[in-house]
Structures are given as structure tokens and as C-alpha cells.
Amino acid sequence: MKEITETTENIERFILVGVERGNDNMEASLAELHELLKTAGGESAGTVIQNLESFNKATYIGTGKVEELKEMLADTGADGIITDDELSPAQMKNLEDALGCKVLDRTMLILDIFAKHAVTGEGKIQVEMAQLKYRSSRLQGFGTSLSRLGGRIGTRGPGESKLESDRRTIRNRISQLSKEINDVRAARDTARKKRLANAVPVIAIVGYTNAGKSTLLNRLTDADILAEDKLFATLDPTTRGMQLPDGEQVLFTDTVGFIHKLPHNLIEAFRSTLEEAKYADILVHVVDSSNIEAEEHIKVVYRTLDELHVEGKPVVTLFNKSDVPGASSRIIKDTRADVSFKVSAATGEGIEDFLNEIARILRESKVLIDTVFPYTEAGNVARIRKEGQLIAEEYVAEGVHVKAYIPKSLAGQLGITASGKARCCNKRTSRS
Ligand SMILES: Nc1nc2c(ncn2[C@@H]2O[C@H](COP(=O)(O)OP(=O)(O)OP(=O)(O)O)[C@@H](O)[C@H]2O)c(=O)[nH]1
Ligand SMILES: [Mg+2]
Missing domain, CATH: 3.30.70 (Alpha-Beta Plaits)
Incomplete structure (x- = not known):
């Protein structure tokens, strides 16, 4: 009996808070925030959406809504709140003071998941860098709650390393990590140059998180990569070789997924990983066609690729998960794709046609x-x-x-x- 109580108590519960401005689709965004929270191991204790023209500079939501939230926290016994947008240091501190609970934002949640899922040394260095940069700009913002609740959602570091909270230590650690990131970048550049010198075509698999990128690579190459119904299941790029139907040898690279409101610090820290797509000969864009937000996801993917200056490459789009009832009948458009296919990475449907097309594009190049x-x-x-x-x-x-x-x-x-x-x-x- 005692054990059950403890387990339930260990799961942190949060109220999800979003501000709807103009034509944002806040419900979809909060549903995604909920998925992120579940991936981080937490649970939702309710949602609050406020319509505002712009964020409240002091408290993100309006003062009336803060009071409402306070009551909701008392009623539900939630551990804290998570906002759908990144908070400024002042907003975070003011909300903490007013609510007396743990206050997290979308960025901290994503950083937390990255920290949990980073496997390789490279991934861990990049996550720690992003976390420290986020923290260094808002040390005062983290009032008492974060140090008190160390080790839980929002405060975990990659692997066993403890996230530092002292400004000077953070500065030293950032400069040490910068050096390590430069080494990582150099190693990645060397590996890339070697691949280019061998002239084996490289095909980068890109797409929104949970679209099925790793499942696709597993189907093509027995790569045995973790593929899960979780956001950001895989962070570290995996490259595997395979032979196309016409006998040509190619390399497929699985990359980190993109997401709506991907924290800028993560893009910066993960630049060398994300840039794998920049050096590819072809981009394969995997879309989860069973997701009702698929078109929005497509936009986010191209926005992120533009930010990384990945351009001028042939794009083959795969409308994946065609086996899911209803998915294949929906009409989704990807206007930036050169060609698209309906496929199922799970069942293999459509994969042969897709590979023949890759072979054709390579021959034409x-x-x-x-x-x-x-x-x-x-x-x-x-x-x-x-x-x-x-x-x-x-x-x-x-x-x-x-x-x-x-x-x-x-x-x-x-x-x-x-x-x-x-x-x-x-x-x-x-x-x-
Ligand atoms: N029904 C169905 N499920 C699929 C298909 N492809 C992938 N999935 C499932 O979708 C979930 C996400 O798949 P992943 O391959 O991990 O997705 P990903 O794009 O690598 O995701 P991240 O690494 O989190 O960015 C898993 O539960 C897969 O089993 C498919 O064709 N059909
Ligand atoms: Mg993956």
C-alpha cells in the first residue's frame, strides 16, 4: 500500500498554461506540451488558456488569471505550472513569488527531455551547454523552488552530471564546454570530409519529432535505433549504409527531430548535429500523416531548415504512417517537396517506390x-x-x-x- 502511494506521489503534476494571441492554435500547442510533459515523466493537472493581444510583461498571463491559477493549484494539489512559451527571468520570478510553486516553461521541459535522452558524449555536451546558457541568463529568476526540488523535472542534467547554479561556476563550465563542442565539431567535419571524399551519396532523414524517422532508418538498414512513441526519442545522429535497388551504395542519416518553438539555445548548441542535413545530397522529409497537425509540422520543419541555411537540395517527402486508419485518405500538401510518397515505415508499404526514386535522383545528379x-x-x-x-x-x-x-x-x-x-x-x- 505504502509503495503505491509513494509511486503516485513521485509523479509530478503540472497545470499547463498558454496564451492565445491572434491565430495561434493554442489547443494543439498545449496538447503537444502535454506530450512533452508525459515524455519527461510528469502528468497534467489541468489547462488554462488566456486570450491576450500580447504576453503580460510581468507575469506572462494577466493578474486576474494568476489569481485563478492560484485557486486551481490549491484545488488540484498540482506541483507547479508549465507555460507554453519561454518566460523571461522576470516573468518566472514574479510567477513563482505569486504562486509559491514550481514554475517551468516549454524550453525547460524540452531541455529536460534532451537531458534524459542524450546518449553519446557529443549529445550530452550539447544539452549541457544549452541548459547552462538558458540558466546563466536567468539565475535570479530561479528563486528557491529549483534548488529545493533539485533532480526533478526541469532541473536534470545529462547523465549523472549535476547542473550548476553558481554564476561563476557556470561561466567556467560554459567555456570548457565550448572547447569540447569545438572538438566535436572538428571530429564531425573530419568524418564528413571523409564521406565526401568517398563520394558515397548521403541522404538525411529530417522531420518533426515522432514522425517515424528512426523507424524508417531501422526498416531500411537494420540500424536497431530506439524508435518510441515519445518526443525526441533519438537525439544523436546515426548513419548507416545500404544498397539501393540499382546497386548503388548510399548512406542514410537519422537526425534530431524538430518541434514548434524549438528553443533557440538548443538550435545553437545542436548546430553541428542539425547541420548534418546541410551536407546531404538529398533530404528525406518524414511527415506523420496520421497527425492532424501535419501541415503545421511541415511548416515548422522548413522554418527550422531555413534557419540552419539548408537549401537547394532535392526533397523527397514521405507521408508516413499510411497504415493508420484515416491517415492515407487525408490530403496533405508539401509544396517544397520535389516528389512525395505515401508510405508506412512500420509495414513497408511504399518503401520500394521511394527507394527507386532516390536511385533515379542520384543517377540524374x-x-x-x-x-x-x-x-x-x-x-x-x-x-x-x-x-x-x-x-x-x-x-x-x-x-x-x-x-x-x-x-x-x-x-x-x-x-x-x-x-x-x-x-x-x-x-x-x-x-x-
Ligand atoms: N502505425 C505506424 N506507426 C509508426 C510508423 N512509423 C513510426 N511509427 C511509430 O511512431 C512512433 C515514433 O517513431 P520514431 O521512429 O521513434 O519517430 P522519430 O521521428 O524518430 O521521433 P524522434 O526521435 O522522437 O524525433 C513510434 O511509436 C513508432 O512505432 C508507421 O508507419 N505506422
Ligand atoms: Mg528518432
Whole structure:
């Protein structure tokens, strides 16, 4: 009996608070906040929505609503409140003082989930950095409640590390983490360069959190990644190789999911991880077509990609979860996709057509060259052998006559035009 009571007491309960301004869809946003809270291990004790033209500078919601919230806290016995928007330090302090309970905002909740889900050293460093940056700007805002309730929702650090609350310690830790993040970035750059040098095409799987990105990668490559009905189940990018139906070898990378109101500090801290998409040859955009907010999710994904300056890449959109009743009959549009497919990563439906399309796009991104390289340029011929698909190679008086499909990027680097003619024709003889 005692055990049950303790378990129930251990689950923190919060009242979800949102401000509806103009045409925000606050109910959907609060439903998502609820999902975030569940993922963090908490429960909802009710919701409060207020219509306002703009946020109250001092208390986020209006003073009347604060009083109402106070009564609701007493009635429900909730542990605290969570606001749907990031609070300023002053708003947080004023709300804490007025309500006498734990006050969290959407950003803290997302940071908390990231802290719980970061697995690799890289992920942990990035989360801790984002958390410390958030905290350093609002140390006074965290009145007594956070130190008192250390270790629970909103205060957890990645792994076992304790989140520091002293300003000087935070500053030192941030500068140490900055160095570690630079090392991580350098390692990621090296790995990327190696992949580019190998010229194996990279396909980045992007999308809203919980869309089914990891499930897709598992289906394609037996990657055995955690795929769960939770938000931000996977934070660390996983790259796996596979062979397309036409025999071409490619790499698929699963990336961290995006969300509405993704905290800016997280985008900054996770930049090197998120930028995996920037260096990909193709973006595969996974959309949960069974979610009624799918179109809003699509907008958030493109807004985030724009913020990361990921542009000019072919986008293949997968309207996923087509097996869910009702999902496949809904008409959802992704106007920025070059092509889209209805698929189910769970059952495999539509996956073959999707892979054939990837193979087609990759073939089209190559050019056929038919060129003679002087013997002094043997290095270039070696690169073509390695990075392209060689059709014929012949040693002639002027040099090596090569016929091959090569990536457009390599053709550009070698100064060869699509028709196979070298830009500098006095150096090479074209035989196209
Ligand atoms: N019915 C159905 N469920 C799916 C499908 N694809 C994924 N799911 C489920 O959707 C949930 C989320 O899947 P994940 O693969 O973890 O999603 P994700 O995009 O990697 O999510 P994050 O890592 O949290 O950003 C899991 O419970 C999956 O089992 C599908 O095609 N059909
Ligand atoms: Mg995932």
C-alpha cells in the first residue's frame, strides 16, 4: 500500500498554461506540451488558456488569471505550472513569488527531455551547454523552488552530471564546454570530409519529432535505433549504409527531430548535429500523416531548415504512417517537396517506390563524361575511378581516354562541362 502511494506521489503534476494571441492554435500547442510533459515523466493537472493581444510583461498571463491559477493549484494539489512559451527571468520570478510553486516553461521541459535522452558524449555536451546558457541568463529568476526540488523535472542534467547554479561556476563550465563542442565539431567535419571524399551519396532523414524517422532508418538498414512513441526519442545522429535497388551504395542519416518553438539555445548548441542535413545530397522529409497537425509540422520543419541555411537540395517527402486508419485518405500538401510518397515505415508499404526514386535522383545528379586527360593528370583519373562509375578507359597518345558517370560536383572540380568537354580545351582533347 505504502509503495503505491509513494509511486503516485513521485509523479509530478503540472497545470499547463498558454496564451492565445491572434491565430495561434493554442489547443494543439498545449496538447503537444502535454506530450512533452508525459515524455519527461510528469502528468497534467489541468489547462488554462488566456486570450491576450500580447504576453503580460510581468507575469506572462494577466493578474486576474494568476489569481485563478492560484485557486486551481490549491484545488488540484498540482506541483507547479508549465507555460507554453519561454518566460523571461522576470516573468518566472514574479510567477513563482505569486504562486509559491514550481514554475517551468516549454524550453525547460524540452531541455529536460534532451537531458534524459542524450546518449553519446557529443549529445550530452550539447544539452549541457544549452541548459547552462538558458540558466546563466536567468539565475535570479530561479528563486528557491529549483534548488529545493533539485533532480526533478526541469532541473536534470545529462547523465549523472549535476547542473550548476553558481554564476561563476557556470561561466567556467560554459567555456570548457565550448572547447569540447569545438572538438566535436572538428571530429564531425573530419568524418564528413571523409564521406565526401568517398563520394558515397548521403541522404538525411529530417522531420518533426515522432514522425517515424528512426523507424524508417531501422526498416531500411537494420540500424536497431530506439524508435518510441515519445518526443525526441533519438537525439544523436546515426548513419548507416545500404544498397539501393540499382546497386548503388548510399548512406542514410537519422537526425534530431524538430518541434514548434524549438528553443533557440538548443538550435545553437545542436548546430553541428542539425547541420548534418546541410551536407546531404538529398533530404528525406518524414511527415506523420496520421497527425492532424501535419501541415503545421511541415511548416515548422522548413522554418527550422531555413534557419540552419539548408537549401537547394532535392526533397523527397514521405507521408508516413499510411497504415493508420484515416491517415492515407487525408490530403496533405508539401509544396517544397520535389516528389512525395505515401508510405508506412512500420509495414513497408511504399518503401520500394521511394527507394527507386532516390536511385533515379542520384543517377540524374551524375554526368556522363568522355574526355582525354593528359598523363600529367593521372590523379584526376584516379579520382574518377574512385568516385564515379567508370565505363571505359583507354591509353592513347595524348593521355588517358576516360568514359564515366561522375557526380556533377566532381565534374565541376575537374573543370569538365556536362557534355564532357573540358573547359580548358588546350589542355585536354574532348572526344564526345
Ligand atoms: N502505425 C505506424 N506507426 C509508426 C510508423 N512509423 C513510426 N511509427 C511509430 O511512431 C512512433 C515514433 O517513431 P520514431 O521512429 O521513434 O519517430 P522519430 O521521428 O524518430 O521521433 P524522434 O526521435 O522522437 O524525433 C513510434 O511509436 C513508432 O512505432 C508507421 O508507419 N505506422
Ligand atoms: Mg528518432
